Amino acid sequence: MSNSHSPHLHHHFHSLEQQRQASSLGMWVFIAQEIMFFGGLFCGYVVYRNMYPEAFAVASHQLSIGWGGFNTVVLIFSSLTVALAVRSAQLGKKNQIIGWLVATILLGVIFLGVKCIEYSAKWEHHLVPGIHFNYEPHYTDDALHESTGSEHGTDHHPAPAVYPGHVQIFFAFYFAMTGMHALHMIIGIGLMIWIIWLATKDRFAPEYYAPVELFGLYWHFVDVIWIFLFPLLYLIGRHVT
Amino acid sequence: MNDQIDHHISPIRTYIIVFMALMVFTGITVWVAFQDLGYLNTFVAVTIAVIKATIVAWYFMHLKSSAKITRVVALAGVIWLIVMFALTMSDYAARSWIPFPDPW
Amino acid sequence: MTEQKHYINAETTVKSWLLTVDHKRIAILYLLSVVGFFILGGTAAILFRLDLMTPQGDLLAHETYNKMFTMHGVMMVFFFLVPVVPAVLGNFLVPIMIGARDVAFPRLNLASWYIFITGGLFALAALVLGGVDTGWTFYTPYSSTYANSNVILTGLGVFVAGFASILTGVNFIVTIHKMRAPGMTWFRLPLFIWAQYATSIIMVLGTPVIAITLLLLVLERAFHIGIFDPALGGDPVLFQHLFWFYSHPAVYIMILPGFGIISELIACFSRKNVFGYSFVAFSSLAIAIIGFFVWGHHMFITSQSIYAGLIFSILSFIIAVPTAVKIFNWTATLYKGSVEFRTPMIYALGFIGLFLVGGLTGLFLSSMGLDVHLHDTYFVVAHFHYVMVGGMVMAFLGGLHFWWPKMFGRTYNQGCAVFTAIVIFIGFNLTFFPQFIVGYLGMPRRYHVYPEEFQIFHILSTGGASVLGFGYLLMFCYLPYSLIKGKKATANPWPATGLEWEQTTSPPPTLNFIHDPVVTEEAYAYAKKNEEFYRQAIPAESKDV
Numbered sequence: 001m002s003n004s005h006s007p008h009l010h011h012h013f014h015s016l017e018q019q020r021q022a023s024s025l026g027m028w029v030f031i032a033q034e035i036m037f038f039g040g041l042f043c044g045y046v047v048y049r050n051m052y053p054e055a056f057a058v059a060s061h062q063l064s065i066g067w068g069g070f071n072t073v074v075l076i077f078s079s080l081t082v083a084l085a086v087r088s089a090q091l092g093k094k095n096q097i098i099g100w101l102v103a104t105i106l107l108g109v110i111f112l113g114v115k116c117i118e119y120s121a122k123w124e125h126h127l128v129p130g131i132h133f134n135y136e137p138h139y140t141d142d143a144l145h146e147s148t149g150s151e152h153g154t155d156h157h158p159a160p161a162v163y164p165g166h167v168q169i170f171f172a173f174y175f176a177m178t179g180m181h182a183l184h185m186i187i188g189i190g191l192m193i194w195i196i197w198l199a200t201k202d203r204f205a206p207e208y209y210a211p212v213e214l215f216g217l218y219w220h221f222v223d224v225i226w227i228f229l230f231p232l233l234y235l236i237g238r239h240v241t
Numbered sequence: 242m243n244d245q246i247d248h249h250i251s252p253i254r255t256y257i258i259v260f261m262a263l264m265v266f267t268g269i270t271v272w273v274a275f276q277d278l279g280y281l282n283t284f285v286a287v288t289i290a291v292i293k294a295t296i297v298a299w300y301f302m303h304l305k306s307s308a309k310i311t312r313v314v315a316l317a318g319v320i321w322l323i324v325m326f327a328l329t330m331s332d333y334a335a336r337s338w339i340p341f342p343d344p345w
Numbered sequence: 346m347t348e349q350k351h352y353i354n355a356e357t358t359v360k361s362w363l364l365t366v367d368h369k370r371i372a373i374l375y376l377l378s379v380v381g382f383f384i385l386g387g388t389a390a391i392l393f394r395l396d397l398m399t400p401q402g403d404l405l406a407h408e409t410y411n412k413m414f415t416m417h418g419v420m421m422v423f424f425f426l427v428p429v430v431p432a433v434l435g436n437f438l439v440p441i442m443i444g445a446r447d448v449a450f451p452r453l454n455l456a457s458w459y460i461f462i463t464g465g466l467f468a469l470a471a472l473v474l475g476g477v478d479t480g481w482t483f484y485t486p487y488s489s490t491y492a493n494s495n496v497i498l499t500g501l502g503v504f505v506a507g508f509a510s511i512l513t514g515v516n517f518i519v520t521i522h523k524m525r526a527p528g529m530t531w532f533r534l535p536l537f538i539w540a541q542y543a544t545s546i547i548m549v550l551g552t553p554v555i556a557i558t559l560l561l562l563v564l565e566r567a568f569h570i571g572i573f574d575p576a577l578g579g580d581p582v583l584f585q586h587l588f589w590f591y592s593h594p595a596v597y598i599m600i601l602p603g604f605g606i607i608s609e610l611i612a613c614f615s616r617k618n619v620f621g622y623s624f625v626a627f628s629s630l631a632i633a634i635i636g637f638f639v640w641g642h643h644m645f646i647t648s649q650s651i652y653a654g655l656i657f658s659i660l661s662f663i664i665a666v667p668t669a670v671k672i673f674n675w676t677a678t679l680y681k682g683s684v685e686f687r688t689p690m691i692y693a694l695g696f697i698g699l700f701l702v703g704g705l706t707g708l709f710l711s712s713m714g715l716d717v718h719l720h721d722t723y724f725v726v727a728h729f730h731y732v733m734v735g736g737m738v739m740a741f742l743g744g745l746h747f748w749w750p751k752m753f754g755r756t757y758n759q760g761c762a763v764f765t766a767i768v769i770f771i772g773f774n775l776t777f778f779p780q781f782i783v784g785y786l787g788m789p790r791r792y793h794v795y796p797e798e799f800q801i802f803h804i805l806s807t808g809g810a811s812v813l814g815f816g817y818l819l820m821f822c823y824l825p826y827s828l829i830k831g832k833k834a835t836a837n838p839w840p841a842t843g844l845e846w847e848q849t850t851s852p853p854p855t856l857n858f859i860h861d862p863v864v865t866e867e868a869y870a871y872a873k874k875n876e877e878f879y880r881q882a883i884p885a886e887s888k889d890v
């Protein structure tokens with residue numbers, strides 16, 4: 001209990017070590033909660049993917065692997081920058097913390113920008129669930145994907161006959177899952193701005209950097225969610241042409 | 242309260258290697274999606290995602306040097322997820338099975 | 346004599362209460378709010394119970410009746426039963442019982458109360474704007490397609506309130522892991538703590554699923570995206586899967602903390618160590634875990650596969666085992682104890698009897714064949730009210746009466762309290778026992794108009810409800826009265842074991858203890874306690890009589 005007079009120690013803890021362990025365990029318990037939160041969506045996705053595999057494959061072809069893959073790279077890169085921000089905090093290097101977090105914010109904004117482009121393309125193609133929804137199998141918004149693009153203008157369409165309602169269910173999950181994921185990123189960016197502000201006020205030291213560390217865990221978790229979303233939403237049935 | 246946390250700081254090199262590994266797996270998962278493996282496509286895609294997620298959790302999220310209880314909590318989240326999937330799918334998978342024969 | 350400083354009089358402004366991070370004050374805030382919701386839900390119950398006196402339902406219009414039972418369910422389940430013990434007694438006691446100065450995250454604790462109130466306001470807004478008529482289960486496709494759009498507000502209310510529950514759970518898990526006093530090993534923890542820990546597991550791993558499910562329901566209701574709409578290819582039963590994935594374990598959120606209270610009460614008023622401490626402790630964990638495997642027993646009468654139904658049925662039987670372990674161990678604790686019939690003990694004994702009936706009828710319902718007949722009848726209603734009211738509310742009232750002197754530093758009138766406990770017990774049985782019979786005879790739940798031969802049961806039930814309501818009213822008189830006129834409580838009036846009794850004052854100071862405690866003995870060391878007690882009570886020379 002040598003550090004019991006540290007300015008970083010809250011009144012109800014006995015030592016900085018206890019406080020550190022508590023905050024890190026708390027974040028992990030929260031992440032377990034997050035797993036189940038997204039888990040509900042994934043569970044619904046799995047049920048319908050098994051129920052309507054063809055419709056899901058057809059609907060998945062409407063998504064752009066180019067943008068999805070690009071965003072995957074961006075997000076993994078942002079995981080790296082956050083990891084380095086935490087490392088800087090462990091070493092007590094204030095300017096590096098701020099630098100890496102600013103980089104992370106930039107990457108997060110790029111990700112969200114791409115998401116906006118994708119969403120607006122879906123809106124234009126009437127693929128947003130709701131009354132506006134109107135599934136037309138010919139549309140693709142992706143030059144990468146020639147196989148259905150080449151079928152333009154012919155009555156014979158390669159995709160098996162799918163009921164538009166089932167395609168709509170795919171997009172309902174697409175928007176619910178990526179939307180919830182994007183919401184987490186927006187919250188994360190807000191948290192980063194707050195942490196940068198704390199860092200400029202010299203609130204962190206090698207023996208106390210809990211906000212940075214906990215935020216790191218959060219951001220990595222958001223990355224993990226995307227690691228699952230990308231193959232499950234963008235890459236279904238790409239091998240059938 | 243003897244869960245001593247290792248205050249070990251990973252070298253930058255570790256993070257770079259982890260990042261490269263994640264990139265490689267991302268490439269593989271895109272490439273493999275265009276290969277026709279039949280039913281295995283989904284299985285492979287999910288397996289790669291699980292590997293990537295494990296790498297992130299183990300190195301970036303420091304599960305590697307975490308206390309036992311932290312790992313238990315992370316594992317609990319995953320196990321509960323599996324329970325939810327397994328029992329829900331036990332219904333959907335068995336719905337089309339033949340009903341019980343009429344005993345009379 | 347100057348007033349001793351404690352958490353209530355440490356600061357007196359309204360602001361000091363609304364911005365407090367003291368777990369004890371937050372517990373009081375929660376107590377006031379859940380009592381408010383209880384009164385709302387109870388009023389709804391009184392109205393539809395009166396309405397059910399006649400087979401034609403003369404008091405309420407059909408829609409109003411539907412809205413009343415929905416409001417009763419939503420208020421009582423999500424805004425009373427789920428938070429009542431964890432957020433009130435748990436919040437107050439968990440840190441004190443383990444010898445900590447506060448919960449691990451005091452500000453999150455306060456945030457959880459505000460989130461809870463926000464959720465409650467959403468639900469109230471829905472009520473003011475015309476009410477919901479889906480029942481508290483919000484089953485699709487009725488809720489997502491046909492019901493009025495207040496479903497959206499109510500759904501959001503429950504969604505928001507869920508996060509209050511999650512934050513409480515996170516807080517307790519971390520507090521119990523990391524904040525225990527020196528010497529407070531896992532197997533010295535009071536069983537109340539084990540129960541809270543098990544409950545927190547369910548809160549953390551179950552609640553997010555209902556949150557996301559209700560969010561999907563709100564989306565479906567608002568935009569008709571087809572997830573739960575069979576006309577668009579969706580599966581309404583998926584909603585039930587996701588809903589019950591939380592809502593069955595939620596039954597254990599509602600009852601496990603009650604188990605914890607009962608263990609404390611039985612031990613104290615039998616003056617004995619709890620029989621088979623570790624079995625009782627681990628049965629809480631077992632219930633929390635197995636509780637997640639059984640949800641399909643709510644769905645036997647749906648398109649759920651019979652094979653899945655079989656699995657869920659078997660698993661539902663299995664969960665009776667840890668529950669029975671508890672009941673057996675409590676009765677074994679009573680055996681040869683010097684039982685004192687103080688108010689909390691009367692609630693505890695009432696709990697054992699009522700919960701036993703509720704639990705055993707649960708086995709009837711988990712048998713698939715029988716459930717075909719009993720599903721959605723008053724038998725189910727009676728079953729879960731025996732568990733929820735006969736179990737949880739009795740346990741909560743027992744706990745409230747037990748820790749009341751600790752929480753407020755005053756004692757209530759014992760005579761009044763014992764009388765009220767008996768009135769409540771009688772009123773409860775009179776309300777719900779006839780419902781087992783009428784349900785078995787085929788009266789479906791949630792029906793406003795019914796055949797005349799069922800009327801006698803409904804009259805009995807309404808009569809019982811009046812007695813029950815009268816009991817609650819009495820309590821609303823003598824408990825507040827005790828705050829003003831009650832005798833000052835000593836630090837350990839019962840006397841009981843545990844840090845909250847032995848190491849701190851009534852009411853406790855802001856940081857719980859004057860000196861941080863060190864634990865040197867097992868929980869429930871009543872043998873030692875009794876010895877001390879007699880040494881004081883009996884003069885030294887007559888000691889070996």
Ligand SMILES: [Cu+2]
Pocket residue numbers: 592593596639640642643
């Ligand atoms: Cu159940």
